[in-house]
Amino acid sequence: MPSPSAHPFATWTAAVCTLAVFSYLYRDNALWRAVEHLYIGLSAGYGLGYGWHNFLEPIIVTDMIHRHQYGYALPLLFGLLVFARYVRGGDGPARLPIGLWVGYGAGYALTYLPRTLWLQVSGSMLPPDRLSNVLVLATLVGGLCYFLFTVGQRGPIRRMATFGRYAIMLALGASFGGAVLYRYTIFLGRMAFLLKDWLHL
Amino acid sequence: MQKAAVGLGTAAAIFVLATHLLGLGGSGLAAQGDRAVIATYAGAALLGLCNLGGIHLRRVAQRRRGWAYSLLLLGGLAGYGAVVLAQNPQGPGAEWVFLHVLSPLYATMYGLVAFFITSAAYRAFRARTPEALILLLTAVVVMVGETPLGDQWRVLGGFAGWLLHIPATGAYRAIQIGATLGALATGLRVVLGMERAHLG
Amino acid sequence: MGSRGWARAAAVLRAFGRLDRRLVYLAALLCASAAVLWPPPLPVRPRPDTLAAYRLAQALRPGNAVFIWIDYGFGAQEELDPMLRAVLLQLMRRDAVICIASRSIEGGQIAETVMRRAAAGHPAYLEGYGVRWIDLGYRPAPDVALRAATVNLPAAYNGVDQAGLPLARFPLTARLRALTPEFFRLAYVFDLGDGYAAMMTYVSQVTGLPMIVGAISMEAPVIQPFVATGQIAATIPGIRGAAEYETLLGAPGPATALDRGSALVAVFILLLLALGNAGAAANPERQEG
Structure with a gap:
């Protein structure tokens, strides 16, 4: 975000960018398309420079060239295999790093999620001495029944699933209320910039 | 080669699991593995950039519709990329564009959704079924109760807090438990070599 | 209100329902401007x-x-x-x-x-x-x-x-x-x-x-x-x-200002929801897109 005390040129640049995006609300137009493409280009440019300074340079220049730690050459080159897809017949080798990443991610999920899951389940088993504890458990069981597709939803399970559906609607309603506030906060922030920092109203 | 990729995935998953189960999760071996994987990502980090550049270069070369926008995109990419490369992400030029062009552009794009929400609230959000009515009423209570108006109308503010802390907690826990079980099942399928969709 | 009054109210609501979306956007813009320039001076109490x-x-x-x-x-x-x-x-x-x-x-x-x-x-x-x-x-x-x-x-x-x-x-x-x-x-x-x-x-x-x-x-x-x-x-x-x-x-800083402004926004959205639903109730045969 521009600082309220930024140079007028900087404030004007940010204001023009803001208005160009808002112009889309009237209809799709050339100015909107221009800033849309400019944004993508600039983001990619930032990623390029950032990637060099923060991922590649420390490994290639510092670790490999200065410290002679050539061990990192292997994973670096392995990662570069994804570019093999640009070469005829290179689709196979390009899949190797993807296989590694997905496998590593799966390993992470299998390693760390069970504990989180257990804490969530055990945290729901509260003594039924308070209405709130009973309600948390009831909405949890109802919600789980609603997502139960492996057995037919009949009898008590169906009633619980119906209750669960209402509970999930309630939860999504709470998130929707939050979403309205969140999106409007962003909008108010942009308006505050235009009206106060730019127009000095 | 697909079999090799599946095998590599299985081996990677077993490595993470085994180092954890053997109590080596906080050890040098696990950290070396993590650093090696980060290095492989670093190697591939520019793939998206090459794809993007390739697509728009072709568009400009073939003078396809909207090629001028592609030229602008490529100019931004090359120009700003060069600036960040030459300085660093916090160099004066790099930071100026970051703060006064990139940030307002994207924040405003996100802010546009407020208009669409407004329009939807007026035109589409109808309480036609009991489910829609519950969703609508909860949204209204939370939306109003979570502003300073909730402090003025204490009952409303208290009710919004109760909704968030009690029934919504149970319902979201059900969604999270479902999602976690799904993630675990997918992870297991990857380890067993049954999941291959990501390999094309 | 007599039957003519209800009919008139329903006609007004129907007319609201046919508003160009850009007019709704304009209303949102005005609401946001008011929220930024004149945020209601409501106290903020920590929860x-x-x-x-x-x-x-x-x-x-x-x-x-x-x-x-x-x-x-x-x-x-x-x-x-x-x-x-x-x-x-x-x-x-x-x-x-x-x-x-x-x-x-x-x-x-x-x-x-x-x-x-x-x-x-x-x-x-x-x-x-x-x-x-x-x-x-x-x-x-x-x-x-x-x-x-x-x-x-x-x-x-x-x-x-x-x-x-x-x-x-x-x-x-x-x-x-x-x-x-x-x-x-x-x-x-x-x-x-x-x-x-x-x-x-x-x-x-x-x-x-x-x-x-x-x-x-x-x-x-x-x-x-x-x-x-x-x-x-x-x-x-x-x-x-x-x-x-x-x-x-x-x-108190930028968050307090935005939070106070959000009170106005909440009332505005509430009003739109009420108008939209009242319009739909007044015109039940109209299919919503």
Whole structure:
């Protein structure tokens, strides 16, 4: 975000960018398309420079060239295999790093999620001495029944699933209320910039 | 080669699991593995950039519709990329564009959704079924109760807090438990070599 | 009201229903302008969630280290920047050592900007980069980097900071060797909520180091189950939480202004919902698109 005390040129640049995006609300137009493409280009440019300074340079220049730690050459080159897809017949080798990443991610999920899951389940088993504890458990069981597709939803399970559906609607309603506030906060922030920092109203 | 990729995935998953189960999760071996994987990502980090550049270069070369926008995109990419490369992400030029062009552009794009929400609230959000009515009423209570108006109308503010802390907690826990079980099942399928969709 | 009165009201509501969407946008623009220029002067009273977060940070002793994980980009800046600013102000008052890392590529620069602006009244921090605070920036595979950080923090970030400068040159690096309770006292995750990934990663992988989540309003209900089980020590919910934090600090700022403006917005949306539903009830045969 521009600082309220930024140079007028900087404030004007940010204001023009803001208005160009808002112009889309009237209809799709050339100015909107221009800033849309400019944004993508600039983001990619930032990623390029950032990637060099923060991922590649420390490994290639510092670790490999200065410290002679050539061990990192292997994973670096392995990662570069994804570019093999640009070469005829290179689709196979390009899949190797993807296989590694997905496998590593799966390993992470299998390693760390069970504990989180257990804490969530055990945290729901509260003594039924308070209405709130009973309600948390009831909405949890109802919600789980609603997502139960492996057995037919009949009898008590169906009633619980119906209750669960209402509970999930309630939860999504709470998130929707939050979403309205969140999106409007962003909008108010942009308006505050235009009206106060730019127009000095 | 697909079999090799599946095998590599299985081996990677077993490595993470085994180092954890053997109590080596906080050890040098696990950290070396993590650093090696980060290095492989670093190697591939520019793939998206090459794809993007390739697509728009072709568009400009073939003078396809909207090629001028592609030229602008490529100019931004090359120009700003060069600036960040030459300085660093916090160099004066790099930071100026970051703060006064990139940030307002994207924040405003996100802010546009407020208009669409407004329009939807007026035109589409109808309480036609009991489910829609519950969703609508909860949204209204939370939306109003979570502003300073909730402090003025204490009952409303208290009710919004109760909704968030009690029934919504149970319902979201059900969604999270479902999602976690799904993630675990997918992870297991990857380890067993049954999941291959990501390999094309 | 007689039958003619009802018919007239229904006709007005039907006419409202046919309004061009751009007129609705214009109404939103006017509402937002009023909310910014004349926010209702409503008091902001801190609630238990925010109070818990504030008290955890108040318990810090001078020199205690705090880890801040940024998981938001430009899209959540308007809501989370004021919250981050308020938290940083408190941490600087507590004389804490601050270590920032990011889960999004732009998060490092965003946090750095907020930190430098917040440090304007704290010369020890303004001049104390590498001594009082440090910004490690973003690394690819940030979740893997987080686990690696629990073993060796500088190595997990390739030995360089956000600007690509070697960490070895900063005295702070020698003190903050790993993301463990041995070196840190408290952690924050500022979460945009793309499936609450950052919060989930943290609660799954880092143990023993209490974490406070700064969440956008939309995500506040989603993280409640984790607060209830104690996996999250406390939460600062949305712009209202940020405003409450500013009140606790005795320094009303951008969050307070935005929070007060949101009261006007809530009434505006409520009015639209009521009008829209009344219009639909008055004109039941019309198919909504």
